[in-house]
Amino acid sequence: MTEKRPPYDLLIRGGTIIDGTKAPRFQADIGITDGRIAAIGRLDGHGADETIDATGLIVAPGFIDSHTHDDQAVLSQGLMPFKISQGVTTVITGNCGISAAPLRADMDLPMPLNLIDAPAEGRFTTFAAYLDALRHTPSSVNVAAMVGHSTLRGVTMSDLDRPATGEEIAAMRAHVEEAMAAGAIGMSTGTFYATATNATTEEIIEVGRPLGACGAVYVTHMRDESDKIMEAMEESFAIGRALGVPVVLSHHKAMHAPNFGKTKVTLPLIQETMKHQCVALDCYPYTAGSTMIRADRGMLDGRVLIASSEPHPECAGRDLADIAADWGVSKHDAALRLQPGSAIYFMMDEDDVQRVLAFDETMIGSDGIPLGDKPHPRLWGTFPRVLGHYSRDVGLFPLETAVWKMTGLTARNFGLDRRGTLKIGQHADMVLFDAATIRDAANYETPARPAEGIDTVIVNGAVTWRQGVHTGARSGQVITRMEKAAG
Incomplete structure (x- = not known):
């Protein structure tokens, strides 16, 4: 008598697995039960409530966008088609010092805090309230959120054109403690922007004191990514050392023509610093950046x-x-x-972009701003552009490395232990794509076009994108630092 095997909720058959660890690809089936990976291997004879034929497709972990400004979009645009359509299943929010909490209803949000489009009604006065709202109204993607230092300055200080006082620093630090207790994965700064330009190094360190005890990360849009980039990097590393926490350099680049080629100096400094402290970096695969409309000459x-x-x-x-x-x-x-x-600024050199992308420890982050009908094409095209253009067409790195840069590496750097790799027990976040045809269709003229070559996207075991159509599933979860302890 043949033993009857219990069916899986979802069975993916015949795919080529790239597991997010840089290991060579291999053929296998994957069985999913209760939103987790239950089995990987030859699963002949096993039944399933739903089966997907992945013959000819790559099966990879769902992509983790290391740098987003989706803080409000995950609530107001919960289906998140611009992320799901390119295989992103998890977004890191709260970057560049900007977060959706804590805010006050009576705050007039200065640039760039207004880029997250947080309406006065329904703002969140605590980080816990923000995360609770995400749990109550799930998005189609998982959210791991940071608290923003510029947001803290805005909610605490009446005048941002000066350093904070000791009393204001203590108030900001209390907000950081609340965010850490709620489950924030770290704190970000954006000292490049006027909202935090006048913050001293000491202010940032004292505001961020709670990070060290929590195993959180410090993520920074540095003061300068052009003429004084080396000094800005040294400040960032010093803050990480003072707090005893990992440092993530956001969207690493060398801005403006006089600085083209400077990544030949910045990357060796990063590599050397990595020998002595935890440092990570991300970038986006374009020569143009995007932020608020600025009037300064540079x-x-x-x-x-x-x-x-x-x-x-x-x-x-x-x-x-x-x-x-x-x-x-x-x-x-x-x-x-x-x-x-918001505006798109053409200010980088292609050689620098490729040099940063090819640096082994570079993560992939879109840095897209989900506002308006004409966003930067990176909002819709970042991850397929890396896989199709830079990995397949340019040959910058193997596909296994490309996938690792947007999955396992990112999960490691942000402490997302149960995401980013295809292993038994992991959350079933996956993307199935055609390695021969995947490409970014979004460009500067038509920036809101879904990528080509993405077949299926699965979030926590739920099929969310299938052959060019969103299924309507909203099975995203809030990822907190406590997930690591919970397992």
């Missing part, structure tokens, strides 16, 4: 493409130079008229 030297503008929404998708010419004003004055809003 940001306006190259091509600037307007992505969104509150006072002039009709200008989205147009070059700033053309708008300025039509209005008969300088680019500086046109930028002021267009604020608040």
Whole structure:
């Protein structure tokens, strides 16, 4: 008599497994039960409530976006098609010093805090309230959230154009303690922006004191990514040493033509520093960045493409130079008229982008801003662009390495122990894609186009994207530091 084997909830048959560890690919089936990987191997004879034929497809861990500004979007745009469609199953939020909590309803959010589009009604005064809202109204992706230092300055200080006082530092530190207790995975800073430019190194260290006892991370959009990048890096490393925590350098780059090629110096410094303390970095695979509309001269030297503008929404998708010419004003004055809003800045060299991408320890982060009809194409195309263009077409690294950079490496650096690899017991976050056809379809003219070659995306065992269509599943979970202890 043949033994009757209990069926899996979902069975993926015949795929080629790239498991997120950089190990060579192999053929296997995967059985999923209760949102977890239950078996990997030859599963002939096993039944399932649902079976997916993955013949000819790569089966990889769901991609982890190491750098997002999806803090509010995971609530207001919960289906998250711009992430799910490219295989992203987990987003790290709260970057660049900007987070959705804590905020006050009476706060007038200065740039760049307004990039997360947090409406006055329903703002979260505590980090716990924000995470509870995500649990009550799940997104289609998992969320691991950080608290932002600029947000803390905004909620605590009446004037951001100065260093914080001792009393204000203590108030901010109390907010960090609350966020850590709620499950935040770390704290980020954005000293590049006016909201935190006047924060001293000592202020950041004292505000971040609770991080060390919690095993949290310190993530930074540094003060300078151009002429003074080396000094900014040294400050970031010093903060990590003072707090005894890992440091993540956000969207590593060398901005503006006089600094092109400087990654030949920055990357060796990072590599040397890694021998003495925990340091990580991420980047996006484009020569253009995107942030709020800025009027300072350095940001306006190259091509600037307007992505969104509150006072002039009709200008989205147009070059700033053309708008300025039509209005008969300088680019500086046109930028002021267009604020608040977001823009795309062409300010990097392709050789630097490839050098940072190829650096072995570089994670992949989109840094997309989910606002308006003309966002930076990285919002929709980052991960397929790495897999298709840079891995397959340019040959920058093998596919196993590309997958590791957006899964296992990211999970390791952010302490997401149960994500990022395909192993028995892991959460069943997966993406099935065609290695021969995967590519980013989004570009600067049509930036909101789903990627090609993504067949299926699974989040916590639920099929969420299938052959170009969102299933409507919203099975994302809140990932906290406590998940590591819970197992």
